[in-house]
Amino acid sequence: MNSWITSNVWLIPSAPIIASLLILGSGKSARAAAVAFAVIGQIAALTMSIFAFVPTLHAHGFRAVQNFTWFTFGEQTFRIGFVLDPLAAAMLLMIALVGLCIFIFSIGYMADDTNFSRFFAYLSFFSGAMLGVVIANSLLLLFVFWELVGLASYLLIGFWIDRPSAAAAAKKAFITTRIGDMGFFLGILWLYHRSGTLLFYDGGRGCLENASLLALGASATFIALLIFCGAVGKSGQFPLHVWLPDAMEGPTPVSALIHAATMVAAGVFLVARVYPIFSVGAINGVTPSLTVVVWIGVVTGLMAALIAVAQSDIKRILAYSTVSQLGLMMVSLGVGGVAAGIMHLLAHGFFKALLFLGAGSVIHGLHHEQDIRKMGGLRGLMPVTFMTYAVGMMALSGVPFFFSGGWTKEEILHATSHWPRSHLPYYLLLLGVILTALYMTRQIIFVFFGGRRSGSEQAHESPSVMTLPLIVLAICAILFSVVLTPAWPWLGNYLTGRPARFDPHLLIQPTIIISLALVGAGVSLGIWIYRRAGETDALQHAQPALFRFLENKMWIDEIYERTVVALSAILARLSDWLDRNVWDGLVQDIGRIGQFFGRVTTSADERVINAGVDEGTSGAQGLGLLMSRWHSGQIQTYLGAVALGMLALVLLYAWLG
Amino acid sequence: MPTLSMLLVVSAALFCIGLLAALSRRHAIFILIGIEMMLAAANLNFIAFWRFAPQPAQPIGIMVAIFAIAIAAAEAAVGLAMVIAVYRHFRSTNVDQLDRLKG
Numbered sequence: 001m002n003s004w005i006t007s008n009v010w011l012i013p014s015a016p017i018i019a020s021l022l023i024l025g026s027g028k029s030a031r032a033a034a035v036a037f038a039v040i041g042q043i044a045a046l047t048m049s050i051f052a053f054v055p056t057l058h059a060h061g062f063r064a065v066q067n068f069t070w071f072t073f074g075e076q077t078f079r080i081g082f083v084l085d086p087l088a089a090a091m092l093l094m095i096a097l098v099g100l101c102i103f104i105f106s107i108g109y110m111a112d113d114t115n116f117s118r119f120f121a122y123l124s125f126f127s128g129a130m131l132g133v134v135i136a137n138s139l140l141l142l143f144v145f146w147e148l149v150g151l152a153s154y155l156l157i158g159f160w161i162d163r164p165s166a167a168a169a170a171k172k173a174f175i176t177t178r179i180g181d182m183g184f185f186l187g188i189l190w191l192y193h194r195s196g197t198l199l200f201y202d203g204g205r206g207c208l209e210n211a212s213l214l215a216l217g218a219s220a221t222f223i224a225l226l227i228f229c230g231a232v233g234k235s236g237q238f239p240l241h242v243w244l245p246d247a248m249e250g251p252t253p254v255s256a257l258i259h260a261a262t263m264v265a266a267g268v269f270l271v272a273r274v275y276p277i278f279s280v281g282a283i284n285g286v287t288p289s290l291t292v293v294v295w296i297g298v299v300t301g302l303m304a305a306l307i308a309v310a311q312s313d314i315k316r317i318l319a320y321s322t323v324s325q326l327g328l329m330m331v332s333l334g335v336g337g338v339a340a341g342i343m344h345l346l347a348h349g350f351f352k353a354l355l356f357l358g359a360g361s362v363i364h365g366l367h368h369e370q371d372i373r374k375m376g377g378l379r380g381l382m383p384v385t386f387m388t389y390a391v392g393m394m395a396l397s398g399v400p401f402f403f404s405g406g407w408t409k410e411e412i413l414h415a416t417s418h419w420p421r422s423h424l425p426y427y428l429l430l431l432g433v434i435l436t437a438l439y440m441t442r443q444i445i446f447v448f449f450g451g452r453r454s455g456s457e458q459a460h461e462s463p464s465v466m467t468l469p470l471i472v473l474a475i476c477a478i479l480f481s482v483v484l485t486p487a488w489p490w491l492g493n494y495l496t497g498r499p500a501r502f503d504p505h506l507l508i509q510p511t512i513i514i515s516l517a518l519v520g521a522g523v524s525l526g527i528w529i530y531r532r533a534g535e536t537d538a539l540q541h542a543q544p545a546l547f548r549f550l551e552n553k554m555w556i557d558e559i560y561e562r563t564v565v566a567l568s569a570i571l572a573r574l575s576d577w578l579d580r581n582v583w584d585g586l587v588q589d590i591g592r593i594g595q596f597f598g599r600v601t602t603s604a605d606e607r608v609i610n611a612g613v614d615e616g617t618s619g620a621q622g623l624g625l626l627m628s629r630w631h632s633g634q635i636q637t638y639l640g641a642v643a644l645g646m647l648a649l650v651l652l653y654a655w656l657g
Numbered sequence: 658m659p660t661l662s663m664l665l666v667v668s669a670a671l672f673c674i675g676l677l678a679a680l681s682r683r684h685a686i687f688i689l690i691g692i693e694m695m696l697a698a699a700n701l702n703f704i705a706f707w708r709f710a711p712q713p714a715q716p717i718g719i720m721v722a723i724f725a726i727a728i729a730a731a732e733a734a735v736g737l738a739m740v741i742a743v744y745r746h747f748r749s750t751n752v753d754q755l756d757r758l759k760g
Contacts, residue, residue, distance in 0.1 A: 073716055633756030636688075640680050 005051045006064040009082045009135045012052065012092060013145075015044040016099075017128035023121040034117035035107055038124045042103050045131060046096035049089070056089040057494075065137055065201050083137035083201055086495050087342065091134040091269060094346045097476070098261045098353045099127045101469035105357050106253040108466035109364055113251075119159060123257070126152035130262050134269065139188050139198040139207070142270070146184075146234070149263045150177055156258060157250040169249040176243040180233020187226030191277070194219055200273070208276045220280035224289035227274055228296075235267025235326045238300040242557055244323055248315040252360030255315060260322050260356050261349040268329045268345050272338050284420050285336040291421060294334030298425045301327030303554065305435035309442065310539065310550035313370050314359045317443050321396065322352060324432065328412055331425055337415025339492040344412055346491075347404035347480055351395035354473035358389035361462040361470065362447060372443060377452035381459045386448050388470040393444050395477045397437040397519050400512050404477050406519075407484035409433065411492070414511050430518055437522025438529075445530045664705035672698035685740045685750040689733065696729045 005011070019041025023034045056062040067081030103123060110119050129152055132145035158170030192198055195212035197205060204211060216223065231237070236244035247259045258264070271278065271293065278289050301324045308320035325348050332341035363370055365382055379386045395405035413433075416426045452459075461467070483490040529539060540547045552558070675694030682688055700722040707718020744750050 073719060631759060633759030635752055635755070636680050643676055643680070 003055070005048055006055055006084050007066055009052060009064075009066075009084050009088075012045050012048045012096075012135065013128045013131035015048065015128070016041040016124040016131070020121045020124035020128065023117055023124065026117070028115070028117055031116050034120040038120040039100070039103055041124055042096065042100045042127060045127065046093075046100055049092040049096045049131075052084055053089045053093055056084065056086050062086065063201060065203075067137065067199055067202060079138070079197075079199055079202075080141045081137035081199060081202075082135045084135060087269075087272060088134050090342070090346060090491070090495065092131060094349045095127070095130055095134065095262050098349050098473070099130075099257060101473050102253050102257045102261075102353060102357065105256075105360065105466050105469040106251075108463050109253055109360055110251060115159070119156075119251070122152055122155050122159070123253070126156065126258060126263070130266070133266055137200050137206075139191065139200070139274070142273070143181075143184065143188060146230070146266065146270075147181070149258075149266065150174065150181070150234070153177075153247070153258050153263055156254040157247045159250055159254065163249065166249040169243075169246040173243040173247050176240050177233040180229045180231070180240055182229070183226045184230025184233075187223050187229070190219065190226065191216075191223050194223070208274065213276055213280050216277070216280055220277055221287065221289050224274070224278045224280075224287075225292060227277070228271065228289065228293060231267030231270045231330075232296065233267070234270075235264050235330070236300075236323045237267070237296050237327060237330060238303060239556075241300060241304065241323050242553075242560065245316050245319040245553070248313070248319050252315065252356060252363060255319070256353045256356030256360065259319065260352040264322060264326060265329070265345045265349065268326060268333065268341060271330070271333050272342055275333070275338055286419075286421050290334045290336075292334075294331050294419070294421075294425055297327040297330030297332075297334055298428050299327070300324070301331065301432050302428050302435075305432045305439065307550050307553050308439040309435060310547050312373055312551075314362065314372050314375075314443065314447065315356070315370060317372070317439060318352070318355055318359060321355075321436065321439065324436065325352070325396070328409070328429065328432065331429060332412040332415055335416050335419040335425070337412060339495040340408065340411035340415050342495055343484060343491055344405075344408035347395070347408045347477070347484070350473055350480060351392045351403075351405055351477040354388060354470060354477055355392040355396060357466075357470055357473065358385050358392060361385040361466055362389075364462050364466065365459045367458065372446040374454045375447045376450045377448075378459055379448040382448075382461045384461060384467040384470065388467075388474040389448070390444065391474040391477055393440045397440050397522065398433055398515055399519055400516050402478060402481065404480040404484055406515065407481050410511050410515050411484075413515060417511070430514070433515060433518045434522040434525070437519045438526045441523050441526025442530050445526065661705060661709040664701065664708075668698045668701040668705065671695075671701065683751050683753055685743065685752055686737075688752065689736045689740070692736075693729060693733065696725065696732075700725050 016038075019037040022037045023030075026033050026037070055064075063083065063085040065081060065083050067079050070078050070080045072078075103120070106119065106123065110116055113119065126149060129145050129148035133142055133149060136142035136145055154170050154174040157173050158166050160166045188198065191207060194216050195207045197207050197212065199206045200208045202209070206212070213220070233240045244259060244264065248255050250259070278293070279285070279287055281287060282290070304320045304323035304327060308317050308324065311317045311320060325344070329341045329344050329348070332338075332344060362375065362378065362382065362385060365378075365385070366375065369375065391403070395403035398406045398409040400406035400410065413426065413429060416429055417423070419425060484492070549555070672695050675691045675696075675698060678691030678694065679688050680691075682691065703718045703722045703725070707716075707721075710718070740750055743755065747755060749755075
């Protein structure tokens with residue numbers, strides 16, 4: 001079984017994709033069948049992921065590759081393939097498990113929706129495409145799956161098609177990520193030009209292996225930066241982060257699965273996957289491309305954390321928090337802590353999915369109220385949601401010892417503090433940790449503590465089909481920390497391919513004291529500021545100008561509106577003007593020449609020829625009437641006539657030999 | 658390994674499905690989809706004849722197919738733009754109702 005799955009990893013993504021096709025095939029009214037197909041497909045993917053995970057445990061640095069020829073193009077053969085290594089196996093497990101929890105949650109959350117089965121078809125399709133991204137062994141195959149997850153994201157953000165805001169958000173997400181993907185695709189072409197292959201691993205000849213990395217030379221920096229463009233778009237990094245908060249227009253399970261746990265992390269995964277290209281010619285672990293990654297990550301992480309402090313929509317706060325955490329992961333990759341970044345990605349997948357599903361449960365219980373200022377006092381009304389949300393909040397804030405996020409965040413801080421080029425990212429990340437604890441405390445105080453406010457009068461706990469996934473994810477967020485501790489850094493060593501040893505002396509590191517102090521500072525600052533949470537925000541009273549700046553997301557959307565969007569509008573108007581005045585005028589002038597000749601001939605006609613022709617026309621009129629009946633104006637009738645004519649010609653040809 | 662005639666049968670079937678869609682669907686976008694299917698059938702023929710030609714090493718058939726795909730993409734863009742323009746004008750994309758040219 002084990003060796004069988006390592007040579008057939010493509011089966012893992014095909015299970016949910018087949019489920020998706022079956023759901024689409026079985027129609028809109030087959031709601032129970034839709035759920036059954038989706039969940040069975042996901043369980044199949046999860047089971048196969050577990051079987052694929054087992055062999056990677058036995059050998060350190062395990063890597064199974066199967067390549068095959070896609071097509072032969074003249075002399076060249078183009079090959080694609082699948083790879084199974086610790087990075088892919090860990091991602092497979094996380095995606096399949098989180099996906100399954102979210103599928104089950106959706107059964108409750110979407111129960112009243114008329115397009116229930118379409119939702120599950122899209123969700124399964126997304127899951128399959130995302131699993132495909134992880135196991136692709138060719139940059140082009142990865143790009144194909146990458147675009148498929150982009151399509152699934154577009155379809156699911158705009159799932160409620162009758163809302164104009166959802167349609168606009170879907171379009172914004174698709175177009176913004178397309179800008180990044182343009183760079184990504186150019187990077188792929190450049191890489192293919194230089195190395196002649198897009199396979200990652202190919203027995204020494206792949207593009208991530210030494211021979212072709214040497215051939216890249218100085219162009220490696222540019223290729224890496226172009227590929228990073230794609231990651232910037234997909235992972236919502238500055239300056240292309242604007243689509244991610246708007247993507248919250250989609251249903252909450254979608255936000256949990258796509259825009260928190262898996263797809264947005266694909267950018268981080270991509271950088272980790274092609275890391276050898278980023279680190280070509282590294283001196284002391286620093287290259288120009290990695291430096292760019294670090295600074296983009298730092299700017300994104302800090303900016304998004306600042307904005308999150310002043311948002312009032314429960315999902316938007318989490319969205320900005322996701323952007324901020326992705327920035328943190330990018331910093332980690334940039335400073336050389338690849339394993340730390342991926343560990344944070346995995347841990348983040350669990351606890352951010354948990355937080356989003358918790359938010360979904362709150363929204364469901366409050367009958368689609370999303371403004372945290374109208375919530376309050378839900379602690380007693382929704383106890384399970386509250387408990388699990390608190391676990392998620394502490395994991396996200398980075399409370400050490402018991403929560404996975406604490407350990408991984410500490411690893412990242414540790415890696416960043418050793419970056420040889422500058423210490424500024426480290427201090428900015430510390431500030432980010434305080435802000436994270438602050439905005440999560442603010443959110444939890446507004447939503448769960450204090451008295452009930454207008455939105456929470458009618459609140460009720462969600463059904464068990466929704467709370468069960470919450471409990472599972474909360475347990476994962478806690479238990480996951482077992483493999484992350486510095487005393488037994490099993491996961492980090494698993495990813496880097498080294499054996500792990502148990503050493504309890506390493507449990508207490510100096511950075512853990514720092515992060516404990518910072519989280520404590522953030523939480524107590526939050527409690528102090530928001531101790532009297534009411535319908536208004538305490539920060540808004542103290543610093544109205546600053547609050548407005550942050551509440552309006554630093555006016556980045558408006559800046560884009562005035563620059564990029566306005567520029568293309570001007571271009572469009574310019575070509576419209578050109579069309580109307582220049583080209584149209586030209587056409588009209590030529591037309592006038594024709595008109596002039598027309599007038600000349602008219603007069604000749606009317607005076608000379610008319611009389612003779614009048615006689616003939618009455619006959620032609622009758623014929624014309626007959627002919628005009630054939631002109632039904634039905635384009636399909638015409639097309640049918642063309643097809644029949646063609647058939648007649650073919651038959652004639654066949655008959656003549 | 659498929660034979661040439663198998664590929665041609667598939668291509669002919671694809672063409673007929675596309676033609677049927679273009680002739681019988683009432684929605685303009687489905688007609689466009691039907692046209693795209695007919696184009697795909699033509700492309701399949703190019704590839705099939707190229708593959709079974711005496712000299713498949715020269716990538717002529719595949720080049721023709723790639724050009725045809727690029728042209729089809731441009732055609733789809735124009736076609737969809739026309740559908741949108743028609744919808745704005747008539748508030749409908751049902752081709753039965755678009756009979757202004759009736760004699």
